[in-house]
Amino acid sequence: MSERVQTWLLGKTTGLQHLVNEKLAKRSGMIGRFFTTFQMGKREYSAHTFHRAFAVVNYFWMQTFHLYGVMRPIGSRFLGLGNGPLNYSALYGFIFVTAMIVARTKFDKGRDQYTFNAQDGVEFWFERYNMMFPPNYLHTRLSAHYIEINNIFFCEMVKKYMVARKEIIADRERSPVEERMTKYITNPNYIYEPLANEAAAIVEMKHKGDF
Structure with missing residues (x-):
């Protein structure tokens, strides 16, 4: 602080100075050691650096605003x-x-959107928060009406599947061996080499259904 401010403060706080310097700071024990650091008097070494530090801070602030204005x-x-x-x-x-x-x-679990309906399962939330949820927390209960409809739909689809399966098997049996072995290949450079004819015993066992 400046010399003028310091002189004014010391002139207005004589009672406080006497209490701290003469009564409390000179006591023995912890109280004396504590108030020794708060003794008041005229500064003996040099002027306080507050004003100089404030001038430096003000200079940098003004330079910053100047830079923002001209850049x-x-x-x-x-x-x-x-x-x-x-x-x-x-x-x-x-x-x-x-x-x-x-x-x-933080990008956490960034690929969850590629997991279809994973949030509907308990395993997803157990892995996310490392804690177990009660089964009814996610409301995954199914109604009897839905179960019945699902069962009927499954039976009808199985009937259609069996018909399509028999047609595919019959078509495969009518096809020659080379076509059966090369119909679904993806390598254009594949060369088909037929195997040797089966033995008569193997052919007979196949007709009987034992092979």
């Missing part, structure tokens, strides 16, 4: 009528600060 906007080449050069220093600062903000963003 070119980041996209000045693309925005406005100035058509000036790119402000590479501002671009670097903008990208650097943006990267710092993005780096603090």
Whole structure:
């Protein structure tokens, strides 16, 4: 603080100075050691640095505002009528600060949307929060009406499946061996080499259904 302020404070606090300096600071024990650090008097070494530090801080603040006022906007080449050069220093600062903000963003479970209806199962939430939920928490109960409809639908689809399966088997039996072995190949360079004819005993067992 300045010399004028220090003199004014010391002149107005004589009673407080006497209490701290003469009564409390000179006591023995913990009280004396504590108030020794609060003894008041005229500064003996040099002027206080508060005003100088405040002047330095004020200088940097004013320089910062001055820089903001004169620096070119980041996209000045693309925005406005100035058509000036790119402000590479501002671009670097903008990208650097943006990267710092993005780096603090936590991308957790980013691929959950690719798991169809995974949130409807208890296993998903157990893995996410590492805790078990009661079975009725997710309301996964099924009605008897839904179970009955699902059973009827399953039976009808099985009937259609059996018809289609028999047609496919019959078509395969009518096809020659080479077509059966090469119908679904994906390698265009595959060369089919037929096996030797089966023995008569094997053919007879196949007709009887024993092979």
